[in-house]
Amino acid sequence: MSDLDDFKATYFDECSELLLELEEQFAAIEDGDRSSDRLNAVFRAIHSIKGGGGAFGFQSLVGFAHAYETLLDHVRDGRVELSEHTTALCIKSNDIVADFIAAAREGTELAPDYGADEKAQFDALTRGEVPEGEEGGEHIEEFDIDFTPVMVKIADDVEPAPAADGDDSFAAAPLVVEPGHWEIKFTPHSELYARANDPLLLFRELAGLGEIQVRAVFEDVPPLADFEPFGVYCAWEISLQSPTVTEATIAEVFEFVDGNCDLSIAQLTSTPAAAGAAPAKAAEPAEDAEPAPSFADLAASIVPTPRPAPVAAAPKPPALKAVPADDDHGDDRRSGPDDRRNGVQSIRVDLDKIDRVVNMVGELVITQSMLTQQMDEVLRARYQELVRGLEVLAQTTRGLQDSVMAIRAQPVKSVFSRMPRLMRELATKTGKKIKLETIGENTEIDKTIIEQLSDPLTHMIRNSADHGIETPEKRRAAGKNETGTIRLSAEQAGGNILIIVEDDGAGINRDRVLQVARDRMVVGPDQQLTEEQIDQLIFAPGFSTASEVSDISGRGVGMDVVLSNIKKIGGSVHVKSWTGKGTRMTLRLPLTLAVLDVMLVKVAASPYVIPLSSIVETIQCSRANFSRMPTGNQVLQVRGEYVQVVDLASRFRMQTEATDESRFVVLCEAEGGVKVALIVDDIIGQQQVVIKSLEENFQSIDGIAGGTILGDGNVALIVDVQGLKSTIAHKSAA
Amino acid sequence: MRVLTVDDSRTILAMLHHTLSNAGFEVLQAEDGQKGLDVLKTESVDVVITDINMPVMDGIEFIKNVRASGLYNSLPILILTTETSQDKRDQGRSAGGTGWIVKPFDPEKLISVIHRVVH
Numbered sequence: 073m074s075d076l077d078d079f080k081a082t083y084f085d086e087c088s089e090l091l092l093e094l095e096e097q098f099a100a101i102e103d104g105d106r107s108s109d110r111l112n113a114v115f116r117a118i119h120s121i122k123g124g125g126g127a128f129g130f131q132s133l134v135g136f137a138h139a140y141e142t143l144l145d146h147v148r149d150g151r152v153e154l155s156e157h158t159t160a161l162c163i164k165s166n167d168i169v170a171d172f173i174a175a176a177r178e179g180t181e182l183a184p185d186y187g188a189d190e191k192a193q194f195d196a197l198t199r200g201e202v203p204e205g206e207e208g209g210e211h212i213e214e215f216d217i218d219f220t221p222v223m224v225k226i227a228d229d230v231e232p233a234p235a236a237d238g239d240d241s242f243a244a245a246p247l248v249v250e251p252g253h254w255e256i257k258f259t260p261h262s263e264l265y266a267r268a269n270d271p272l273l274l275f276r277e278l279a280g281l282g283e284i285q286v287r288a289v290f291e292d293v294p295p296l297a298d299f300e301p302f303g304v305y306c307a308w309e310i311s312l313q314s315p316t317v318t319e320a321t322i323a324e325v326f327e328f329v330d331g332n333c334d335l336s337i338a339q340l341t342s343t344p345a346a347a348g349a350a351p352a353k354a355a356e357p358a359e360d361a362e363p364a365p366s367f368a369d370l371a372a373s374i375v376p377t378p379r380p381a382p383v384a385a386a387p388k389p390p391a392l393k394a395v396p397a398d399d400d401h402g403d404d405r406r407s408g409p410d411d412r413r414n415g416v417q418s419i420r421v422d423l424d425k426i427d428r429v430v431n432m433v434g435e436l437v438i439t440q441s442m443l444t445q446q447m448d449e450v451l452r453a454r455y456q457e458l459v460r461g462l463e464v465l466a467q468t469t470r471g472l473q474d475s476v477m478a479i480r481a482q483p484v485k486s487v488f489s490r491m492p493r494l495m496r497e498l499a500t501k502t503g504k505k506i507k508l509e510t511i512g513e514n515t516e517i518d519k520t521i522i523e524q525l526s527d528p529l530t531h532m533i534r535n536s537a538d539h540g541i542e543t544p545e546k547r548r549a550a551g552k553n554e555t556g557t558i559r560l561s562a563e564q565a566g567g568n569i570l571i572i573v574e575d576d577g578a579g580i581n582r583d584r585v586l587q588v589a590r591d592r593m594v595v596g597p598d599q600q601l602t603e604e605q606i607d608q609l610i611f612a613p614g615f616s617t618a619s620e621v622s623d624i625s626g627r628g629v630g631m632d633v634v635l636s637n638i639k640k641i642g643g644s645v646h647v648k649s650w651t652g653k654g655t656r657m658t659l660r661l662p663l664t665l666a667v668l669d670v671m672l673v674k675v676a677a678s679p680y681v682i683p684l685s686s687i688v689e690t691i692q693c694s695r696a697n698f699s700r701m702p703t704g705n706q707v708l709q710v711r712g713e714y715v716q717v718v719d720l721a722s723r724f725r726m727q728t729e730a731t732d733e734s735r736f737v738v739l740c741e742a743e744g745g746v747k748v749a750l751i752v753d754d755i756i757g758q759q760q761v762v763i764k765s766l767e768e769n770f771q772s773i774d775g776i777a778g779g780t781i782l783g784d785g786n787v788a789l790i791v792d793v794q795g796l797k798s799t800i801a802h803k804s805a806a
Numbered sequence: 807m808r809v810l811t812v813d814d815s816r817t818i819l820a821m822l823h824h825t826l827s828n829a830g831f832e833v834l835q836a837e838d839g840q841k842g843l844d845v846l847k848t849e850s851v852d853v854v855i856t857d858i859n860m861p862v863m864d865g866i867e868f869i870k871n872v873r874a875s876g877l878y879n880s881l882p883i884l885i886l887t888t889e890t891s892q893d894k895r896d897q898g899r900s901a902g903g904t905g906w907i908v909k910p911f912d913p914e915k916l917i918s919v920i921h922r923v924v925h
Contacts, residue, residue: 078820079817079820079821079824082816082817082820083817085816086815086816086817112859112861113861115859116814116859116860116861119859119888120814120815120817120818120859122888123815123817123818123888123909123910124815124817124818126888126909126910127817127818127821127909127910127911265879266873266879266902267883267899267902267903267904268878268879268880268881268882268883268902268904268923269882269904269905269923270880270923270925272925273922273923273924273925277922327905328904328905328906328922328923331899
């Protein structure tokens with residue numbers, strides 16, 4: 073059944089979210105936050121997992137979740153203390169719940185006793201605190217019952233017929249139960265009406281069981297002077313004739329009003345000898361039933377009855393109906409306003425569909441900039457309306473683009489929330505004490521980037537925990553807090569998102585790094601590197617300094633993979649380390665993958681684009697202050713700072729006829745604040761471009777981050793400032 | 807007939823929607839009590855089905871608020887619950903709940919319960 077499959081898909085989606093939520097909540101609980109909000113959120117998550125699971129008959133999941141939920145219920149009530157042990161049990165159980173869910177999704181079977189230990193512990197904890205015992209172990213069966221019938225308490229004055237039989241003075245005349253003939257006495261209390269229950273509906277339901285006669289009892293109606301309009305004065309006596317009905321069935325009709333009324337249900341009895349006598353109180357009305365013809369017809373008798381609770385019987389209060397009329401459309405109470413106000417705050421859309429929109433918007437941006445480019449001065453002067461229209465188009469396109477990007481944006485929370493758990497595992501494995509702090513988890517970033525972020529972040533945190541943070545003994549010896557801190561933060565900086573992993577560990581051991589790099593010929597024996605260059609070596613392929621290969625950071629495949637993953641999504645990584653104080657790794661990521669603000673430049677007659685976010689300033693070559701280093705390298709002096717110069721034409725091995733007089737220096741800042749001066753032949757302007765991957769369509773090229781199609785249809789390459797900078801670093805070191 | 811369903815679980819909301827709309831009801835949805843109240847401000851409904859455990863405003867508070875407004879004294883409110891221990895259900899009733907539905911619900915049962923409380 074496809075409907076069911078749809079629901080299941082929704083359910084499993086929801087479960088994934090709830091599992092993340094659990095993880096997050098327990099991370100906070102572990103940090104000592106045991107506020108009722110947290111506990112309630114945890115309870116709700118398990119509750120929802122159980123509720124949905126029950127609907128699909130995932131019995132083992134439901135059974136486990138129920139025991140867990142019961143414990144959580146006790147915890148939030150304060151009946152069970154949330155000790156460290158209990159917290160650990162819960163965290164472990166979250167994994168078990170996840171396994172149950174996974175098994176349900178895959179349709180696989182887990183071992184029959186899977187999670188039995190934990191479940192037993194739940195039950196023990198729950199029972200331990202509450203000796204009068206909750207339901208013990210047999211929880212599951214409750215969920216096989218769609219509706220738990222609740223027995224109606226029968227008013228004390230009506231005893232079951234046989235008992236009355238014993239004590240009664242009428243004992244001489246044996247009572248005979250008339251099968252299928254029931255007498256019901258029903259006196260509502262005011263709460264019954266306050267809860268929107270309606271006697272008429274109860275009678276209607278009774279009428280569904282068999283033939284009924286209803287008699288209103290007005291004895292308690294006060295004189296008019298004392299009459300309260302909302303008072304409750306009326307009672308009813310109903311006789312029901314049905315050969316099959318049981319007391320339980322009748323009681324079920326009154327299930328919802330249990331406790332809000334006096335109710336007696338009795339099977340009619342009569343003595344074979346004296347049928348006219350009233351043998352028991354309950355039987356009394358039966359004698360009167362016949363001579364009350366005015367109540368013979370249910371509908372006729374009930375509706376005109378001066379019922380003391382008009383609220384319950386009244387049609388909807390006018391206030392409810394008046395509102396839709398506000399819409400000023402005569403008959404639009406059908407579906408128009410409903411759709412708008414269905415309370416649905418979000419819809420789920422296939423990512424493919426959004427990507428199609430993103431792509432088309434990208435193309436639209438290109439077309440729009442092409443149109444703008446083709447407006448020359450003559451056209452501008454002649455068609456002012458067109459110019460204005462194009463300006464509006466540009467604005468709208470920009471707005472459209474931002475909105476589309478916002479659809480794809482998601483908070484980094486979804487990645488960050490996986491880290492506390494990783495941290496726990498790492499702390500256990502390494503025997504170190506580590507605390508994880510997260511900041512800025514609501515920072516939003518493109519979904520594709522988020523998906524690519526998990527692995528690099530995991531590697532970075534592992535690296536920090538494994539190599540950065542010291543053992544408690546070492547930390548104590550260094551006068552630090554025994555517990556190391558790893559701080560994971562996200563923030564938006566201009567057109568970029570910065571994700572920073574910082575630890576307060578020992579910092580990078582530069583001597584070792586350099587030694588290893590020399591041993592592995594990553595760095596030549598005579599190369600002199602700056603501290604920063606040494607730090608960056610940890611990203612070199614196949615580089616690992618861990619004296620023993622641990623199963624945590626692995627065999628040095630970590631950091632170079634981080635670098636290549638991050639590069640793939642248009643980002644960069646920078647590491648900065650302070651000996652004895654810690655290390656900070658910064659990921660700089662684009663807000664979105666699709667569109668880039670760039671400066672369009674010309675190098676040897678070909679267009680190139682440079683990401684605007686990396687440009688500091690532009691200077692005319694004729695006014696720039698160049699000088700040569702003894703090595704022969706050209707440098708630019710800017711405000712007392714010497715900056716490496718890269719002539720893009722010669723870097724990309726192209727002939728240019730441009731002279732220094734007409735050329736420009738584009739001063740860029742690469743990761744870590746290192747500047748590089750790019751010499752270009754001309755600056756054409758600024759625009760937005762849609763990035764097209766070179767790797768996907770061709771192959772990766774050093775110094776080029778990708779390609780793009782310009783408004784006039786030409787292809788331009790995107791200069792990889794970070795990449796150029798690192799080639800300089802290597803060269804200058806050589 | 808119009809039903810307002812209030813539940814923080816998308817799965818339950820979807821299943822309610824499916825069952826109820828198949829039975830010819832018009833279904834409105836809200837994800838918590840506060841949103842449920844917001845819907846009631848602008849929409850007229852014949853019956854409300856609400857979960858108990860919800861963020862922001864739970865079902866008990868929601869029912870109390872609905873009844874306290876005085877505008878919906880005759881609006882039937884069904885409590886949706888998996889609580890087999892009766893205390894939550896009783897709290898819901900004390901707050902003004904008309905009846906209850908135990909999850910997981912059987913579609914036919916669900917409809918019949920609604921008919922029990924709606925004219």
